[in-house]
Amino acid sequence: MKKLIATLLTSLTLGAGLVSGAHASGGGIDWDKFPTDKMEDRASLQNGAKLFVNYCLNCHAAAFMRYNRLRDLGLTEVQIKSNLMFASDKVGDLMKVSLDPKQAKEWFGAVPPDLTVIARSRADGSKGSGADYLYTYLRTYYRDETKATGWNNLAFPSVAMPHVLWELQGQRAAKFAEVADPHDHSKTTHVFKGFEQLTPGKMTEQEYNSAVGDLVAYLQWMGEPAQAQRFRLGVVVLIFLAIFSVLAWRLNASFWKDVK
Incomplete structure (x- = not known):
């Protein structure tokens, strides 16, 4: 429990640092809206799990998620073992990595954070949800x-992590323009004007955006695997309360109808 609390606090701290860093660099950019319909699509969640294992789990752990929980996404243990387990032997193991934290800090300047609750720790009330942030972040890398x-x-x-999905998206350059500061004409600021594709990726832009949506959907699901079940249970409870209220109202009316 202490380890879980420490990890949650670390994730929240890192999330606050990311937001602060973005604001310090000219206010950052507006976040794009994550396609929430992917949370209801099992095929999208399964593809997101595959992308997570292949591209994220090399450095980032999900130390509070077990492989066998992927059965909730409709995968069998055979499919999990055959396609999604490369760093563990047992389907009941936690999603940990063998990366040495000291080496990670030397290579990247910081230890890669655990991603179990990453989508829940990156929310910013003024910009959007953690899923919106991740969806934007994974689609706005450029060569520098x-x-x-x-x-x-x-x-x-000035992110420390390189673009791990660049083979899928290709390499892009960002175009900026010098614009006079509206509050101080003696100063100028860099304004983003778009991307220039330098080399093609394995996917088209539409395919890549969809793949990132799948990955973010999985990260969102991983933060609370029981979320869909909780929503369904909540609907059932509300329906029950509505029916019970009608019955109680009619019973009350029947009981008091002959009372003068």
């Missing part, structure tokens, strides 16, 4: 040779 990794990001300026 002034950075140690060769990459930068509009949603998280």
